[in-house]
Amino acid sequence: MEMVCENGTRRPYRTPSESDRQPVHRWTSADMSANHHSCLLKQLDQQRRQELFCDCTVLVAGCLFRAHRNVLFGSSGYFRMLLSQGARDKLEPAKASFDAFTPDTFATILDFVYSGHLALDSSNVIEVMSAASYLQMDNVIAYCKSFIESSLEISTKEATEDTLQPHSVLWEHQDDSKDEYEAEVKNEQSTQCQPVLEASLKEDQMAQFEAVSETRRRGTRKRSATHRYTPDDTSPIDLQRATTGTHKADELYATLPTIVGVMGVFNKDSAPTVRFKCPFCTHTVKRKADLKRHLRCHTGERPYPCQACSKRFTRLEHLRSHFETIHQARKLVCRKCKCHVTEQNSRVVCEGSRRYRLCETCLQESGLVANDDTDPSTEEPGLLLGVEEELDRNRNASWVMEDEDDLAEDSGTDLIIQEVEDSDEEPSAK
DNA sequence: CTGGGGATGGGGCCC
């Protein structure tokens, strides 16, 4: 837009910023503003449906969508980046194509962009959330998350009270007709939708799980905050809160056939390569089983606790590896001089719940000389166990102890593998 | 402060 000055010169009109504005009384109100936004959006939506002034085409799995680049720019971080890069070619229609999600999913998102109405149901919520994550639409992700949480809430309350409670979830980013639409969505949910994630714990158990999760979050090392596939990295989805503690990855996995699209990568010369896409990040895997394993890094569940130090692991092999290196001194390497040793020429040193081997030389240098009279039960931390004593302890040791402090202090050397529910404090031996 | 090694976690893939 240009302004022509009195002297005939032209200069662009610069809209004053908020800080530049004079403190004048403006005839605005929340209703007026919302009404204006609503009318504007409706007008844009009409234009889109009539394909008027559409300057952007989006190809999704062969299906063509037309839209306004300004609207897409304002709604999606992905389009913001895409359109910014192509800003020099303003006159050329912008084009984008996607194969990572279905046309229906994109239609749902596009309808939301132009109307503020997000048509979610249990069959599309995960895929919409996945696409929103791809398109960097934080508000859509948040609504999907709310939908899942509220579905979970419904399920929990159904399980406990057998009554359906109304749930307050903000389904749209627009004030106008919000109540009407909420009522519509609620009605639809109460009559049609099945919760994506079934709650299997009662509310008090949920509270307990929350406490455990919080403790675990605080207790975990810094690493957990910077992991490759934590929700923080990829999307704000926090499934530790959205799901129950009972095999969350299994629950998600059970729903995969219907909620996760199978992404086909079609090559001209070869058969389509089917890969399974994680609904919470961009990761894809060849096998569904691998996706199930991967989902644990999103759910945060750690079903394999170490009975010696109470540390929990996502995989049995990790627990086993941890146990053998930390509590069993399986590595035949002197911890001090790193030389390779055998069970004959080395001794196991017990330090708290940790055990490691020292060669004879390092033993003498450390002053931990083997003494047959040593009673391990009276030694301070740092005690030395003879091989025979260690074997005796192996035979007699039991990890199943009632007091966790005792577990940590008096570590045996037999691994009892237990798979527990993530929120369960009383694991059952397997 | 820095580099090396250990511990841990995640992915690929074989059996």
Place this chain on the structure above:
DNA sequence: CGGGCCCCATCCCCA
């Protein structure tokens, strides 16, 4: 499909 192994990246600890 689960178990297990290997590999690699990252983080933490310590000299």
